Amino acid sequence: MYACCGDMKSGLKVFDEFPKWNVVGWTSLIAGYINNDCASEAIRVFKDMESLNVEPNEITLVHVLVACARSRDLGTGKLVHSGVRQLCYDPFVSSCSPNLVLATAIFDMNAKCGNLNIARDLFDKMPKRNLVAWNSMIAGYNQYGQAEEALGVFSDMFVSGFDLDKATFLSVISACGTALVDMYAKSGDAESARKVFSDLKTKDTMVWTSMIIGLVMHGHGEEAPSTFKRMQEDAAASPDQITYIGVLCACSHVGLVEEGQRHFTEMTNVHGKS
Structure with a gap:
């Protein structure tokens, strides 16, 4: 009850006062942490549960896979998937029950963690795909800079007759913008790239990075630092290591x-990217 209501401190106190909890209690605590945006804590609780030899059920495994996806913890996610197989819950194995929710959680964890080849393989193996799975595959490709692949999945989704939701449109719009900016920037058509870039209402990390690197590649490096500064002021994006490399090249x-030295310090110290 406390966990569901967001009072994790009270929930944990009640949990600790009981000498022994079954899988339902552990799962409730894990779910509580996830619902309160504490994915890393949820993973820690799951590991504590395992250390006490409490066997997870399918609901537990779905929750911890969600936690791995949110925290981008691919290593733990792979271990959890291995445990799913050992418990004969793996929906991608013909001898196991076809649990669509668990299948989506396994696939989504790989997509969000950037393990896109495995994610696509699992996506293709899913006997039935829900809207979450389609959106996750599109968003995964888009998040990791594979805009053309994202648009390809969207095309397949459209042909399959799925109703699109807001998440679908946001991912597709972002993918279109990234693809166009990237195409114009890399072809040397800086003016067209600038126009597409400025027309985009929302610019994610990949759009900003494509613009910065395109400017550097085609002799407009003097514009890259100011573009990077505008990116830092944009709440919708944050520079990653590739962005910083582009800016350092420009400098x-x-x-x-x-x-350049200042940005290098930011990359290594402030952002921990070295």
Whole structure:
């Protein structure tokens, strides 16, 4: 009850006062942490549960896979999937029951963690796909810079007759923008890239990064630092390691030594990307 209501402190106190909990109690605690945006804590609780030899059920496994997806913990996610197989719950194995929710959780964890080849293989093996699975595959490709693949999945989804929701449209719009910016930037058509870029109402990390790297590649490196500064002011995006590499290259090309050193410090110290 406490966990469901967001009072994790009270929920944990009640949990600790009981000498022994069954799988339902453990699963409730894990779900409580997930519902309160504490995915890492949910994973920690699951590991504690395992250490006490409490066997998870399918609901437990779905919750912990969701936690792995949210925390981008692919290592633990793979171990959980291995446990799913050992318990004969794996919906991708013909001898196991076809649990669509569990199948989606396994696939979604791989997609969100960037394990896209495995995610696509699982996606293709799903005997039945729900809207969550389609959206997750599109978003996974888009998140990791594979806009063309994202649009390909969207095309398949459309042909399959699925009703699209807001999440679908947001991912597809972002993928279209990324693909166009990337195409124009890499072809040297900086003006078209700028126009598409400026027309996008929402710019994610990949869109900003494609623009920055395109500017560097085609002799407009002096614009890259100011573009990067605007990106840092955009709440919808945050620079990743590839973004920083693009900015550092730009600073090197145009002789902005001090600015380059500052961005390198940000990358290694503030963001922990080295």
